[in-house]
Amino acid sequence: MLYREAGDFKTSYAEDSQTFPIRFDRYRYYAVLAIAVAVVPFVINDYWANAVLVPFLIWSIAAIGLNILTGYCGQVSLGTGGFMAVGAYSVYKLMTAFPDVSIFFHVIGAGLVTAAVGLLFGLPSLRIKGFYLAVATLAAQFFLVWLFNKVPWFYNYSASGQINAPERTVFGIEVTGPNTEAWAAYLFCLTFVIILGVIARNLTRGTLGRKWMAIRDMDIAAEIIGVNPLRAKLSAFAISSFFIGVAGALFFAVYLGAVEVGEAFGINQSFLVLFMIIIGGLGSIFGSFAGAAFMVLMPVLLKNVMVGGLGWDTALAAHTEFVIVGALIVVFLIMEPHGLAQLWRLAKEKLRLWPFPY
Amino acid sequence: MLDDTSDGYITTDGRRIGGVLMEMRNITLRFGGVVAIKDISFDIREGEIRAIIGPNGAGKSSMLNVISGFYHPQEGEVLFEGKPRPPMKPYQVARQGIARTFQNIALFNGMSVLDNVMTGRLTKMNAGLLAQGLWYGKAEREETENRIKAERVIDFLEIQHIRKTPVGRLPYGLKKRVELARALVAEPRLLLLDEPMAGMNVEEKEDMSRFILDVNDEFGTTIALIEHDMGVVMDLSDRVVVMDYGKKIGDGPPDEVRANQDVIDAYLGVAHD
Numbered sequence: 004m005l006y007r008e009a010g011d012f013k014t015s016y017a018e019d020s021q022t023f024p025i026r027f028d029r030y031r032y033y034a035v036l037a038i039a040v041a042v043v044p045f046v047i048n049d050y051w052a053n054a055v056l057v058p059f060l061i062w063s064i065a066a067i068g069l070n071i072l073t074g075y076c077g078q079v080s081l082g083t084g085g086f087m088a089v090g091a092y093s094v095y096k097l098m099t100a101f102p103d104v105s106i107f108f109h110v111i112g113a114g115l116v117t118a119a120v121g122l123l124f125g126l127p128s129l130r131i132k133g134f135y136l137a138v139a140t141l142a143a144q145f146f147l148v149w150l151f152n153k154v155p156w157f158y159n160y161s162a163s164g165q166i167n168a169p170e171r172t173v174f175g176i177e178v179t180g181p182n183t184e185a186w187a188a189y190l191f192c193l194t195f196v197i198i199l200g201v202i203a204r205n206l207t208r209g210t211l212g213r214k215w216m217a218i219r220d221m222d223i224a225a226e227i228i229g230v231n232p233l234r235a236k237l238s239a240f241a242i243s244s245f246f247i248g249v250a251g252a253l254f255f256a257v258y259l260g261a262v263e264v265g266e267a268f269g270i271n272q273s274f275l276v277l278f279m280i281i282i283g284g285l286g287s288i289f290g291s292f293a294g295a296a297f298m299v300l301m302p303v304l305l306k307n308v309m310v311g312g313l314g315w316d317t318a319l320a321a322h323t324e325f326v327i328v329g330a331l332i333v334v335f336l337i338m339e340p341h342g343l344a345q346l347w348r349l350a351k352e353k354l355r356l357w358p359f360p361y
Numbered sequence: 362m363l364d365d366t367s368d369g370y371i372t373t374d375g376r377r378i379g380g381v382l383m384e385m386r387n388i389t390l391r392f393g394g395v396v397a398i399k400d401i402s403f404d405i406r407e408g409e410i411r412a413i414i415g416p417n418g419a420g421k422s423s424m425l426n427v428i429s430g431f432y433h434p435q436e437g438e439v440l441f442e443g444k445p446r447p448p449m450k451p452y453q454v455a456r457q458g459i460a461r462t463f464q465n466i467a468l469f470n471g472m473s474v475l476d477n478v479m480t481g482r483l484t485k486m487n488a489g490l491l492a493q494g495l496w497y498g499k500a501e502r503e504e505t506e507n508r509i510k511a512e513r514v515i516d517f518l519e520i521q522h523i524r525k526t527p528v529g530r531l532p533y534g535l536k537k538r539v540e541l542a543r544a545l546v547a548e549p550r551l552l553l554l555d556e557p558m559a560g561m562n563v564e565e566k567e568d569m570s571r572f573i574l575d576v577n578d579e580f581g582t583t584i585a586l587i588e589h590d591m592g593v594v595m596d597l598s599d600r601v602v603v604m605d606y607g608k609k610i611g612d613g614p615p616d617e618v619r620a621n622q623d624v625i626d627a628y629l630g631v632a633h634d
Contacts, residue, residue, distance in 0.1 A: 016508040202494040209493045209500055210486045217469050217480050224467035227429060228543065229455035229484035286471065
């Protein structure tokens with residue numbers, strides 16, 4: 004009897020258009036937030052942080068970013084890895100150039116730089132659509148990786164060609180560098196996830212989100228109601244790139260610590276994020292989280308079962324993992340093209356009517 | 362019958378029609394060698410229901426597309442509110458206060474009815490990016506204010522019960538009504554309807570006709586519509602433009618047009634001897 008709309012009357016439009024109109028949903032959301040902020044940091048250990056939680060948080064930001072562009076605005080992009088690299092290299096340059104400024108602002112700055120780059124690569128979207136646009140963003144992916152490899156200024160002329168995250172602190176606690184505690188890295192990423200998640204949700208349910216979705220669903224009709232397609236598409240590219248840039252910055256500075264661009268931000272990452280939003284659900288913020296969780300947890304789970312449980316060889320397990328993840332994606336696309344978010348919606352709809360569905 | 366002066370006339374049912382809102386002056390539109398519209402002039406007056414009719418391929422939809430900025434005529438001028446209009450993009454035309462519906466419904470299928478209607482208010486909403494991201498201040502105020510406007514139109518067109526339904530799930534007749542709602546909520550000076558009754562049964566046509574009349578009556582919206590159902594056109598409209606092969610062959614009140622020999626020939630065909 005918990006999950007009900009009945010008796011939960013809305014007396015204003017503001018109440019009606021809130022993110023979680025059902026009371027139970029609202030409480031569940033607060034509970035999840037409370038556990039994430041107040042419980043997890045105390046029980047977290049290095050394995051959980053490095054294998055599961057921190058990558059999940061970072062990939063969530065990237066998935067939200069790509070979902071804004073692809074899921075909400077309908078512009079397919081395969082340049083995610085390249086844009087993450089822009090975020091990583093800009094945070095690196097900012098960190099080394101302004102060592103006294105808080106890393107929090109460096110990460111935001113990296114997002115802004117990536118937004119500008121995204122804007123630039125978004126320009127072709129005015130002329131080309133669909134597959135052709137995907138190919139154009141693919142060019143961005145390869146160009147950016149090549150650029151960071153070839154121009155020594157970006158990696159501060161280091162001999163290895165790698166970039167290494169210097170040690171930085173927030174409120175006196177280290178969040179980057181080799182001595183970072185698991186909970187600090189986790190909380191630092193969580194802060195970004197919460198802030199950016201709320202912003203993404205607000206943007207997508209408001210005026211800008213409607214413009215994006217209008218462009219996605221029917222661009223001619225969008226134009227006839229007064230949406231400037233140029234500005235709508237470019238704003239999607241910029242904001243999406245901001246999110247992806249922040250994700251790239253955190254991925255490098257907090258998670259990996261040292262990065263070789265071709266390896267960390269190659270085309271594989273672009274596809275990974277694309278799979279996340281397809282499996283999670285296009286055009287859904289929850290779907291971005293669900294997709295990121297699925298793609299991060301699935302390999303970990305499979306590895307634990309195959310290596311730990313069945314005692315297989317690591318190499319065999321790694322290959323089997325590819326096969327299984329690939330098969331799962333295909334199964335998902337056939338069974339539920341709208342992703343985990345749609346399953347979640349259906350479950351909620353069933354639950355609302357339970358136990359009297361008629 | 363009509364008191365046709367430059368500042369308006371009185372219709373047969375006693376409504377007062379104002380001055381010229383939009384004027385098409387010697388419009389010619391060509392696609393390569395094909396002449397879609399040949400030297401057509403007509404005007405649309407404030408508060409009137411103006412119909413454009415003609416056989417298939419007469420150039421009616423092209424004319425509507427000229428008005429809403431999809432096509433730019435090679436010759437001639439479009440005057441809106443007495444001023445010549447420079448070539449404009451469709452979204453700029455929308456901001457001038459011209460809204461329209463499409464022959465084959467152009468709704469946003471992934472969005473709910475309410476969101477679809479709210480998109481009609483987009484030109485009126487201009488909160489900054491930061492305010493929107495934080496859902497604070499102007500963004501929140503604006504959302505509620507425009508929601509009230511949207512709800513009024515939803516009420517008016519009697520689609521309250523489907524407000525949260527995704528548009529993709531609706532039957533055809535309701536979709537047409539939602540599309541009308543989206544155009545109407547923009548509070549247009551001029552509302553263009555491209556075959557609002559196409560593919561409807563008698564009952565749905567009656568409903569739609571009633572809504573069109575009510576819109577004109579309640580909000581004083583000027584309406585220009587294309588329609589094939591002659592009964593509907595003759596009942597609804599104050600004046601009718603008849604097109605055939607891109608040319609204007611008749612213009613005037615329904616009774617006059619009905620009696621026009623060229624119009625009868627165009628619709629029934631004429632023996633060539």
